[in-house]
Amino acid sequence: DARVTQTPRHKVTEMGQEVTMRCQPILGHNTVFWYRQTMMQGLELLAYFRNRAPLDDSGMPKDRFSAEMPDATLATLKIQPSEPRDSAVYFCASGMGGSETQYFGPGTRLLVL
Amino acid sequence: GDSVTQMEGPVTLSEEAFLTINCTYTATGYPSLFWYVQYPGEGLQLLLKATKADDKGSNKGFEATYRKETTSFHLEKGSVQVSDSAVYFCALDQGAQKLVFGQGTRLTINP
Numbered sequence: 001d002a003r004v005t006q007t008p009r010h011k012v013t014e015m016g017q018e019v020t021m022r023c024q025p026i027l028g029h030n031t032v033f034w035y036r037q038t039m040m041q042g043l044e045l046l047a048y049f050r051n052r053a054p055l056d057d058s059g060m061p062k063d064r065f066s067a068e069m070p071d072a073t074l075a076t077l078k079i080q081p082s083e084p085r086d087s088a089v090y091f092c093a094s095g096m097g098g099s100e101t102q103y104f105g106p107g108t109r110l111l112v113l
Numbered sequence: 114g115d116s117v118t119q120m121e122g123p124v125t126l127s128e129e130a131f132l133t134i135n136c137t138y139t140a141t142g143y144p145s146l147f148w149y150v151q152y153p154g155e156g157l158q159l160l161l162k163a164t165k166a167d168d169k170g171s172n173k174g175f176e177a178t179y180r181k182e183t184t185s186f187h188l189e190k191g192s193v194q195v196s197d198s199a200v201y202f203c204a205l206d207q208g209a210q211k212l213v214f215g216q217g218t219r220l221t222i223n224p
Contacts, residue, residue: 104156
């Protein structure tokens with residue numbers, strides 16, 4: 001049963017620290033999405049990649065967030081420095097180009113103190 | 114810009130009750146429409162979808178019909194179960210696989 005995996009599942013850190021979240025998309029999927037979910041804003045698209053190239057990162061605060069795909073099996077989302085307002089659940093999703101269905105990972109719950 | 118509006122929750126029903134969760138959208142053209150479900154502690158899962166006007170998506174007893182006249186995609190189920198308790202998200206495809214989600218509706222089913 002192919003699934004998107006994310007690590008860590010939970011992260012508590014202090015303001016100013018660097019946070020790195022990792023995602024392993026479903027093998028063979030060529031599109032990867034990063035979302036942030038908060039009570040106030042709901043589900044927001046931060047960035048997405050196709051064939052490892054960034055297609056759109058307009059939803060991501062550029063000064064502190066960065067997203068990369070070092071290879072086809074790994075996507076990373078980094079926050080440096082982290083702030084309390086970054087506290088949220090971060091989801092990764094993957095899909096195949098040409099198909100609209102996205103498959104979500106279980107999320108990383110981030111708390112910045 | 115494109116947007117999705119869902120009925121505000123939370124919604125609480127008794128087991129075997131009829132469920133409707135309203136969803137309306139604003140978009141240029143006729144985007145594909147989706148319902149995703151999020152169970153506690155998990156990511157979103159695709160529940161059903163419809164790709165063109167008058168299409169009906171269905172899965173696990175849930176149904177939704179794409180109505181372009183009313184720009185709506187309401188989710189329905191005839192008899193809900195406790196296991197249907199979750200958060201439900203309506204979404205549209207903005208193009209290039211970019212999805213725009215509604216705020217989500219929390220559903221609780223009591224036995």
